[in-house]
Amino acid sequence: MLEVENLHCTLGTNEILRGISFTVAGGEIVTVIGRSGAGKTTLLRVLCGLENISRGKICINGKKACHGDYGLVQQGCCLFEHMTILKNVSYALQAVKKFSTKKAKAIALDMLTQFGLKDKVTAYPSSLSGGQKQRVAIARTLVMDPKVLLFDEPTSALDPEMTNDVVIMIKNIASRGIAVLIVTHDLAMSRRISDRILFLERGKIVENRPTEEFFLDPHSEQVKGFLKNMALL
Ligand SMILES: Nc1ncnc2c1ncn2[C@@H]1O[C@H](COP(=O)(O)OP(=O)(O)O)[C@@H](O)[C@H]1O
Ligand SMILES: [Mg+2]
Numbered sequence: 624m625l626e627v628e629n630l631h632c633t634l635g636t637n638e639i640l641r642g643i644s645f646t647v648a649g650g651e652i653v654t655v656i657g658r659s660g661a662g663k664t665t666l667l668r669v670l671c672g673l674e675n676i677s678r679g680k681i682c683i684n685g686k687k688a689c690h691g692d693y694g695l696v697q698q699g700c701c702l703f704e705h706m707t708i709l710k711n712v713s714y715a716l717q718a719v720k721k722f723s724t725k726k727a728k729a730i731a732l733d734m735l736t737q738f739g740l741k742d743k744v745t746a747y748p749s750s751l752s753g754g755q756k757q758r759v760a761i762a763r764t765l766v767m768d769p770k771v772l773l774f775d776e777p778t779s780a781l782d783p784e785m786t787n788d789v790v791i792m793i794k795n796i797a798s799r800g801i802a803v804l805i806v807t808h809d810l811a812m813s814r815r816i817s818d819r820i821l822f823l824e825r826g827k828i829v830e831n832r833p834t835e836e837f838f839l840d841p842h843s844e845q846v847k848g849f850l851k852n853m854a855l856l
Contacts, residue, residue, distance in 0.1 A: 624648050625670075625688075625771045625802045630679035632662075632669050639665045641826035643679070647771070647802040652793065654805045654813040654834075657823035658849070663806040664698075666823070667773050670804070671695045683770050691719075694769030696760050698776040702748040708735065709744040712763045720767070734762045738792070754785030761792060772796060774805040778812050790816050810853060814838055822846050 625647040632640040639662045647653045655663050668674045670681065671693045681688045702711050709731055716727035735744055738758045748756055757777065764772065777793070778786040786809070793816060797803045807813050813820060813834070820837040822830040822845065829843045838855065841847050850856035 624684055625804070626680075626682040626685075627670075628680040628682075630666075630669065630681070631677045632665060632674055633677050634665065634674065638677075639826050640669065640676075643823075643826070643828055645821055645828060645831055647804050649770075649800045649802050650797050651818050652797045652803045652805065652816055653819045653821060654807055654817040655821045655823055656807065656810065656813060656849075661823040662826045663823055664775060667695060667775055667804070667806055670771070670773060688771075691767070692770045693773060694764035694767055694771070695773045696757075696764050696775070696777060698779060702756055702759060702763075704748050706747075707744065708740065708746050708748070708751070708759055711748065711759055712766055715763070716766055730766050731762075734766050735759075738762050752785070753780050753782075754788050757781065757785070757789055758792065761789075761796070765796065769801065771802045771804065774803070774807075776807055776809075777805060778807065778809050786812055810855065822849070 628644050630640050630643040631638065643666065655666065657663055665674060669676055672690050683692045706714065709728060712735060713727040713731035716722045716730055717724060732744060735741055740755065740758060743751065743755065751759065777789055781789060790812060793803060817834045820832060820834050821828050824845050829845045830837060830841060841850060847856060
């Protein structure tokens with residue numbers, strides 16, 4: 624269970640996050656939606672310790688969160704282009720977890736096999752499709768055994784069929800008991816995948832609702848306006 628309480632974050636002279644509180648239970652998929660500039664990426668960066676908070680508390684399973692609790696799948700995958708797919712997935716196990724090469728490779732191979740990428744282990748990222756790259760990026764994050772998995776725009780570069788693949792994969796990951804938090808512009812995807820939706824505006828959460836309630840019966844004027852603009856209400 625991820626618990627975020629009264630989070631504040633200032634970048635430069637602007638307060639970007641202005642008192643954010645929410646929870647994501649293990650196995651739950653929560654999506655953060657909001658206009659460009661609302662603070663979505665900043666929220667993910669704060670959660671994984673890439674930005675400092677000025678106030679607030681982040682706990683995982685009742686304890687103060689630490690770096691290794693999170694896995695972040697960044698926008699655009701960011702694979703290591705000069706490494707094979709196997710090395711992309713095994714690298715952090717050796718460099719961060721200090722596993723032996725043999726153990727790291729075995730774990731990476733197992734994860735890639737689960738994701739249908741066994742025949743790609745010796746390939747380089749440039750030879751993969753967008754959907755395959757996204758799967759490698761997710762496998763690379765998952766081998767680190769995170770308690771919370773964060774995604775920044777996981778489907779922004781994918782066509783509908785590949786998006787479907789990623790949706791199935793993320794649901795499968797959540798069913799292992801991992802808390803999943805997704806930032807996205809892809810409303811159709813968020814509707815299919817999420818248990819709950821958070822709507823962020825100017826650094827504050829204006830709605831935190833079960834997915835269908837969010838889309839069918841938004842309470843706030845902000846979300847009503849947003850969905851109307853998208854011709855969804
Ligand atoms: N390093 C930074 N310094 C100052 N302002 C920043 C920095 N990074 C982002 N911002 C500002 O913070 C706001 C939120 O950005 P971001 O979290 O990227 O929004 P979103 O992902 O919702 O589009 C924007 O107004 C952006 O200009
Ligand atoms: Mg962003």
